[in-house]
């Protein structure tokens with residue numbers, strides 16, 4: 001996630017801004033930049049250290065803005081790094097968020113003769129402020145007018161060479177916090193870079209604009225009416241701030257589920273047309289119409305996401321799909337031709353086995369697509385086209401929010417291809433409507449954290465678990481088992497529930513509990529029989545059930561309810577309690593949840 005930081009006061013700003021960026025590094029980024037009025041602009045790709053190395057001359061000044069960029073629109077390059085400026089190089093902007101209507105705004109500004117040097121959505125804001133400044137001749141009014149034209153999310157800081165002491169901040173959908181010091185004030189995406197200077201903070205709310213100088217701070221709404229906001233004393237330490245107050249990144253990232261789905265679908269759903277807008281696929285839309293087969297490739301959690309995608313694409317896009325583990329695919333002799341799509345799924349975009357599978361498929365003429373979270377990653381660069389997750393960086397080694405985003409992106413891709421083919425308008429509309437409701441439904445599930453915590457405590461001495469599901473939730477049984485293994489080191493096996501009597505049932509007794517995903521869907525009756533098979537052998541069952549389903553209380557007292565949705569989207573909801581269950585098992589064992597032993601976040605070696 002991008003990080004913004006700004007300072008205005010009586011001290012030299014450069015060391016403060018660099019230190020602030022260092023505090024924000026944990027958010028994940030690929031480039032950095034600083035602007036200091038009357039001293040200029042410096043940017044670099046890669047680590048903050050690269051920025052320091054470029055500091056060939058002094059950059060005196062008592063204010064400035066700084067940024068760490070997590071690329072969403074445009075590759076991680078120096079030109080795309082923030083801050084971005086206007087044509088006159090007077091107005092500088094740093095931004096966290098996504099401006100959905102940036103293309104429309106950019107076209108208007110281009111017609112007015114504005115010159116752009118980057119491919120980012122953020123640069124549009126600098127030129128928009130320039131446009132209004134030329135009309136209103138007032139910096140604050142120009143910023144507010146520009147923001148009223150914007151659709152999307154923003155957390156910004158703006159610096160103006162002609163008013164060097166003043167910095168303007170604004171927030172809509174991306175956090176912005178003010179730090180109020182002694183004859184100095186700060187702006188940041190979170191309090192981690194502020195805490196070392198002051199504990200007096202004000203968290204801006206959506207639609208608010210703040211104007212700070214060394215000795216003053218004022219807050220307005222977008223109607224330019226002044227807003228009074230009391231400051232609060234922050235009693236967190238920096239580490240707690242980075243985790244947003246949660247004990248681990250894994251829990252923070254599970255809790256981000258609703259926001260992650262919002263960001264993955266942002267600007268992409270056209271509900272009334274039952275359509276999706278996926279710029280990354282538009283470029284290959286004609287080739288996609290010709291394809292007759294999809295091979296999905298991924299590793300670990302990404303592979304399990306692919307298994308869900310297989311059900312989605314076969315049922316709703318009517319295309320044969322096979323799903324392969326990257327490390328296996330590359331050693332097979334796969335039959336591939338120009339009508340085959342290889343769809344790679346990868347959070348990091350750097351997984352070696354997935355990358356090699358892409359290269360093999362390209363050699364054989366396949367169209368290669370990616371569903372990747374990290375913009376500018378190798379897989380993003382080497383695939384012909386694809387969809388970015390926009391899930392923000394995932395810090396915990398165990399993939400949680402990325403998986404939710406991958407499943408959501410697969411639903412969008414299914415809609416895109418399905419509507420090119422035989423999917424009807426009404427089916428498209430129903431899927432699009434249900435996708436839109438997912439964030440609210442995930443929020444509802446997250447309220448049952450305490451029940452899930454209690455279940456993890458009740459089963460804390462279990463040494464083995466079986467996870468079972470069917471159809472769309474068979475891959476969720478696999479992923480749920482992986483989550484438990486990864487973070488709690490407890491043995492767990494995921495199985496298609498129909499496989500019970502072909503072997504796994506032999507393991508079941510009162511010491512070998514099962515997690516069963518038994519939703520009110522097309523395989524509900526079958527799941528009930530499987531649960532009865534388990535109970536007949538004195539096996540205990542933890543059930544993931546559809547809210548309102550009272551039948552299952554006869555089978556178990558450990559039931560976690562999730563809201564109803566269409567079967568195709570149910571994995572996006574059913575995985576959430578399983579992620580939380582794994583987390584609380586690991587917490588109960590006092591393990592290093594964010595950094596499980598023997599594992600790396602990105603497996604860039606074969």
Ligand code: AGP
Nearest residue numbers: 300301302346347348351398399
């Ligand atoms: C998931 O919890 C694991 N950390 C791991 O299986 C991961 O999903 C796999 O290594 C693939 O990583 P990628 O999505 O970055 O390609």
